Amino acid sequence: MGRPRKFREQDVLAAARRQFNETGYHGTSVDDLSRATGLSKGSLYGAFGDKEALFQRIFEEYCADSDQGAAARLEGPEDQALDRLRQWLTAPDDHTGRPGCLLAKATAELASENDAIATRSLAAYETLLDSCRRLVEQAQRAGHLDPAADAEVLGGLILTTHRGLEALAKAGVDAKTRNRIADAAIDSIALPVC
Amino acid sequence: MGRPRKFREQDVLAAARRQFNETGYHGTSVDDLSRATGLSKGSLYGAFGDKEALFQRIFEEYCADSDQGAAARLEGPEDQALDRLRQWLTAPDDHTGRPGCLLAKATAELASENDAIATRSLAAYETLLDSCRRLVEQAQRAGHLDPAADAEVLGGLILTTHRGLEALAKAGVDAKTRNRIADAAIDSIALPVC
DNA sequence: CGGGTTCTGGACCGATGGTTCAGAACGGGT
DNA sequence: ACCCGTTCTGAACCATCGGTCCAGAACCCG
Numbered sequence: 001m002g003r004p005r006k007f008r009e010q011d012v013l014a015a016a017r018r019q020f021n022e023t024g025y026h027g028t029s030v031d032d033l034s035r036a037t038g039l040s041k042g043s044l045y046g047a048f049g050d051k052e053a054l055f056q057r058i059f060e061e062y063c064a065d066s067d068q069g070a071a072a073r074l075e076g077p078e079d080q081a082l083d084r085l086r087q088w089l090t091a092p093d094d095h096t097g098r099p100g101c102l103l104a105k106a107t108a109e110l111a112s113e114n115d116a117i118a119t120r121s122l123a124a125y126e127t128l129l130d131s132c133r134r135l136v137e138q139a140q141r142a143g144h145l146d147p148a149a150d151a152e153v154l155g156g157l158i159l160t161t162h163r164g165l166e167a168l169a170k171a172g173v174d175a176k177t178r179n180r181i182a183d184a185a186i187d188s189i190a191l192p193v194c
Numbered sequence: 195m196g197r198p199r200k201f202r203e204q205d206v207l208a209a210a211r212r213q214f215n216e217t218g219y220h221g222t223s224v225d226d227l228s229r230a231t232g233l234s235k236g237s238l239y240g241a242f243g244d245k246e247a248l249f250q251r252i253f254e255e256y257c258a259d260s261d262q263g264a265a266a267r268l269e270g271p272e273d274q275a276l277d278r279l280r281q282w283l284t285a286p287d288d289h290t291g292r293p294g295c296l297l298a299k300a301t302a303e304l305a306s307e308n309d310a311i312a313t314r315s316l317a318a319y320e321t322l323l324d325s326c327r328r329l330v331e332q333a334q335r336a337g338h339l340d341p342a343a344d345a346e347v348l349g350g351l352i353l354t355t356h357r358g359l360e361a362l363a364k365a366g367v368d369a370k371t372r373n374r375i376a377d378a379a380i381d382s383i384a385l386p387v388c
Numbered sequence: 389c390g391g392g393t394t395c396t397g398g399a400c401c402g403a404t405g406g407t408t409c410a411g412a413a414c415g416g417g418t
Numbered sequence: 419a420c421c422c423g424t425t426c427t428g429a430a431c432c433a434t435c436g437g438t439c440c441a442g443a444a445c446c447c448g
Contacts, residue, residue, distance in 0.1 A: 003394040003445040024303055026220035030436060038232060040397045042439080047395095051436065180271050196424025199413040224406060234427050235407080241425090325407065 009047065012037045017058045020101045024109055025055055056104075059117060062102045063124040070131035078141055203241070206231045211252045218303055219249055249300075253311060256296045257318040272335055312382045344353035 019036040030051055034041050048054040073084040110117045130166055213222055213230040224245055228235050242248040267278045304311045 003396095003443090006444090008361065008393070023307065024220065026218065027303070027307065029433090029434080040395090042398080043396060047436070098429080109221065113217070195416045195424075197426070199425065223404080225404085235430070237426055240406070242412085 005047075007037075007043075012039060012044075012047070013058055013061065017062065019101065020055060020058060020106075024104065026109065056115065056116065059102065063120055066124050066162060067127045070127060074131060074134055097127060123159055199241075201231075201237075204228060206233060206238075206241070206253065209257065210248060211296065214252060214300075218228050219300065227348065230315055250310065253296065253300055254314065260318050261321045264321060270326060293367055305384060 015037045016033050019032055023032065030041055033051070033054070034044060037044065039047070043055070048057065076084060092179065106117055108119060209231045212229055213226055217226065224235055224238065227238060229249070231238065233241070238248065242251065267275070270278060296321070300311055301314060
């Protein structure tokens with residue numbers, strides 16, 4: 001009954017996510033979203049509510065992807081744990097759930113004015129940090145890490161390194177340089193220097 | 195001759211910098227700036243041109259502060275080089291030239307839409323990275339660092355750690371936790387584990 | 389084929405954005 | 419004392435913002 005939708009919600013959300021990720025929340029007008037998604041403003045409002053609700057939904061899915069992505073890396077052979085994490089953190093940015101882009105951007109831009117975003121963002125980071133910590137523990141058990149090292153701190157290092165790389169990417173630093181930094185940084189954790 | 199200014203340019207720039215740093219570029223209206231600086235909108239335009247010109251000027255000074263701040267840490271006893279860097283990177287945020295806040299924020303928010311900002315931001319990061327590298331070299335000479343370590347990568351680690359901490363601060367992570375992470379991260383660089 | 393439902397795109401609204409400008413305020417020079 | 423140049427101020431301006439609404443086309447089901 002009734003006229004069926006001409007668009008897939010998933011596609012629209014993906015397009016809107018891309019737009020938000022590129023131009024930020026304040027930098028993206030509803031007209032931009034309309035252009036990016038191919039939907040008229042009326043349809044957007046009918047399907048998702050207002051701009052903030054749309055962003056909240058996208059952000060929530062983004063965080064969920066981050067949570068799940070980190071958890072997924074915990075499964076599998078323990079001695080390859082850090083390799084999996086490394087691959088995830090340095091993968092090309094295809095906007096399919098890798099943490100850092102929208103998460104970092106939204107946090108910086110909106111945390112001071114939107115409590116819901118700030119809370120969710122902090123939770124996502126804690127989950128990510130926790131996964132990093134457990135991955136490092138796995139690596140320790142597999143003998144790939146100095147047992148004396150503080151796992152949480154190392155997890156934080158991976159996380160913050162990744163976030164810095166994200167920012168460097170935005171600043172125009174080329175992928176080769178970023179990968180070299182990432183490789184060396186993570187290797188220095190997985191394989192103690194001395 | 196002519197009516198004298200009722201404000202000091204320096205004070206206005208500092209207030210505007212604080213405002214931009216807090217609410218971002220798009221998130222800050224000219225009314226906000228007027229309120230924060232105490233100047234009427236007309237005076238702001240008369241003194242600094244439009245909003246973008248004002249931001250560009252503030253950003254340029256911010257980057258210059260960053261450049262100079264990093265360079266300043268290169269002077270002094272070599273065996274305290276990393277201590278000086280650490281103190282600078284972890285100092286409380288008083289908006290007096292410490293890099294990371296406006297630099298990171300502006301890069302994330304504007305790099306994709308403003309070439310001038312992107313270019314200047316990248317240059318500031320390169321300078322900062324270079325200073326970090328030279329600081330690490332100093333520490334190496336003073337015997338405080340594993341000679342086999344890659345200086346640039348370690349500098350990048352410090353930088354990216356700092357930027358991550360900045361983001362964590364915005365996300366609401368308390369200062370004690372951040373300092374603990376920073377201390378351990380930088381100690382792990384300055385003092386090889388084994 | 390017709391009735392009920394949903395989608396669609398454009399018109400519309402009040403609010404707010406950045407920007408401009410005419411005139412008042414003021415100090416120094418003559 | 420008077421003018422001149424500069425600065426300050428606040429109102430006015432117009433484009434655009436986010437948000438709402440509606441008339442009609444599109445579609446499914448009976």
